[in-house]
Amino acid sequence: MDTLRLVRSTHPGVGDVDVRMMQRAIQLARSAAAAGEVPIAAVIYRGDEVIAEAANNRECEADPTGHAEIVAIRAAGRKLGEWRLEGCSMAVTLEPCPMCAGALVNARLSKLVYGATDPKAGACETLYSIPGDARLNHRCQMHGGVLAPQCIELLRAFFRERRAEQRRAKEATRAADAAKAATPARRSA
Numbered sequence: 001m002d003t004l005r006l007v008r009s010t011h012p013g014v015g016d017v018d019v020r021m022m023q024r025a026i027q028l029a030r031s032a033a034a035a036g037e038v039p040i041a042a043v044i045y046r047g048d049e050v051i052a053e054a055a056n057n058r059e060c061e062a063d064p065t066g067h068a069e070i071v072a073i074r075a076a077g078r079k080l081g082e083w084r085l086e087g088c089s090m091a092v093t094l095e096p097c098p099m100c101a102g103a104l105v106n107a108r109l110s111k112l113v114y115g116a117t118d119p120k121a122g123a124c125e126t127l128y129s130i131p132g133d134a135r136l137n138h139r140c141q142m143h144g145g146v147l148a149p150q151c152i153e154l155l156r157a158f159f160r161e162r163r164a165e166q167r168r169a170k171e172a173t174r175a176a177d178a179a180k181a182a183t184p185a186r187r188s189a
């Protein structure tokens with residue numbers, strides 16, 4: 001329970017349920033990595049009830065919008081039979097991008113808890129602040145950096161492994177080309 005105490009002291013407004021849901025999202029992201037997806041996952045919950053959860057499925061579904069948040073929001077709407085997710089919170093391992101942050105506003109989500117910040121696409125606090133923009137018709141409470149070290153490490157490990165795989169594939173191609181060049185071409189009969 002040390003983790004819970006630590007998060008509570010550094011993130012006022014984040015409760016035990018939020019932290020548990022983030023831990024759940026981290027587990028889910030880990031299994032997505034094993035399936036070849038970038039390890040990002042989201043859990044939508046109300047109180048301590050899980051409404052929907054999803055990991056990125058962009059690769060498996062060949063879907064450019066297959067971000068964990070979008071997949072989870074759609075599933076939550078279907079489950080509740082209601083497009084308004086008022087009273088629902090989301091825990092997601094990476095700061096949502098502009099598309100997902102827009103979807104959170106459209107879904108009227110009450111609270112967003114995210115792990116790692118995203119300097120390349122973060123649209124909640126880093127590059128934009130879409131869910132907190134007073135010009136929009138809905139704002140949601142935001143808490144970033146929750147269990148960030150675990151979320152960052154998941155992504156780092158995934159990309160490290162992917163780079164190593166690409167290196168191995170390139171070396172194998174080079175070795176095959178070298179072998180081909182060394183073999184004298186057979187004369188046709």
Ligand SMILES: [Zn+2]
Binds near residue numbers: 067069098100101
């Ligand atoms: Zn997104």
